[in-house]
Amino acid sequence: MDALTHLLSGPHAQRAFALRVVMDPPWSIDVQDRAPLTLIAILSGEASLVTERVRVSLKPGDIAIVRGPEPYRLADDPEREGLVVIHPGQVCTTQGGDHVSISMAQGVRTWGNSPTGTTTMLIGTYESDAQIGTVVAAALPAVAVIPAGHVDEALMRLLRDEISVDAPGQGGVVDRLLDVLLVHALRGWAREHPESASGWLAAARDPLVSDALRLLHDAPDAPWTIESLAQQLTVSRATLAHRFRTSVGEPPMTYLTSWRMLLAGELLSDPRRTTADIAQQVGYGSPFALSTAFKRHHGVSPTEYRRHRQTPLATRADGPKPTLEPRRSSTSC
Structure with a gap:
């Protein structure tokens, strides 16, 4: 994917x-x-x-x-x-x-x-x-x-x-x-703008990097290392690391962490999902391991992130005060 x-x-x-x-x-x-x-x-x-x-x-x-x-x-x-x-x-x-x-x-x-x-x-x-x-x-x-x-x-x-x-x-x-x-x-x-594209959008220029991204996207829960990813692609670790960083702008494992944190953030929007369930789905062995990585990446714990995402944007501390005028999707702003 x-x-x-x-x-x-x-x-x-x-x-x-x-x-x-x-x-x-x-x-x-x-x-x-x-x-x-x-x-x-x-x-x-x-x-x-x-x-x-x-x-x-x-x-x-x-x-x-x-x-x-x-x-x-x-x-x-x-x-x-x-x-x-x-x-x-x-x-x-x-x-x-x-x-x-x-x-x-x-x-x-x-x-x-x-x-x-x-x-x-x-x-x-x-x-x-x-x-x-x-x-x-x-x-x-x-x-x-x-x-x-x-x-x-x-x-x-x-x-x-x-x-x-x-x-x-x-x-x-x-x-x-x-x-x-x-x-x-x-x-x-x-x-x-092929010369300006960055991140995953630039990967199409290099078939090896495109294949690497496909593997990481399809199986974020797998215990990937740079060695196992290179072995799956039948290239050397150095070749994969160099070409991935050149195209995407960061090492494969750094990108994988960002992808896992994106998925975890999305899953946290579903109140039925437990932290343990999410941790397993995105490749972490325990809720504690996920929480540690998540806080390092997002600056807040999964619980705080979930609470923030469930708060309407207009009522958050960094936005304006709540309006008394109701939001009407059938018309406009």
Whole structure:
């Protein structure tokens, strides 16, 4: 199972926040939601995406993938200051703090300052690492732009149509379509920037490394060592270590630890799973061994991590105070 296959099958591929945004000039949105990853697809019109280090112009058919948690701005003019702010938990306010979720609602999962704006975007936000996976996000730059023509626009239209329909199962279909669009965007970016791809995304350049990743992904519970992995691939330990580090940017066993910790984090989102069960599934001999490795990697114990993941993002200590305005998935922020 490669990382993209895992993205489509894992629990982190569920309940992502997706909506259609429709805007007429002047408009500017300061995104301060601290989400680990957001996909922006331009259907019509143009938009400027501005971060502290990057400024890009997006045209119809373009897709941008933005890594968090740093803020960014979307606007009709790159110099325009933010008129609306998106906080953690997708709480939307003016710069003065007035809520605008209801006033800017334009229908089912549709939000903006005009029902027929000249700029239409699809925005999909993965609001936690458990949804997208740090292994997926870490392979990308802060902003990855996939120009029109590198991803089939039929996928964007299909997601647009599903977002706009209030029908049974819509949430699940939107999640799946968003994931598929993200996978195609990641493929498109890797094809266009083979020299910039890192982590698992760069492994396709080296068949040996690709095979090594497949073994680690498929059997994270196996008692892997650099020796046993090299033996399985019928190469020397030195050859495997050198080529793996050159492609992925870290040694095989370091990568395996990160992969195990990603899986453990996902499994902790299921309250039915015990620490002992999770430890066995990700290759640790005891809950204590898992807890020690998990705390070293994440900085918190599995119990603390589970508690944090079950707390809504908008109510965490590093986000804004809880809003009295209910979250309404059928409309918008």
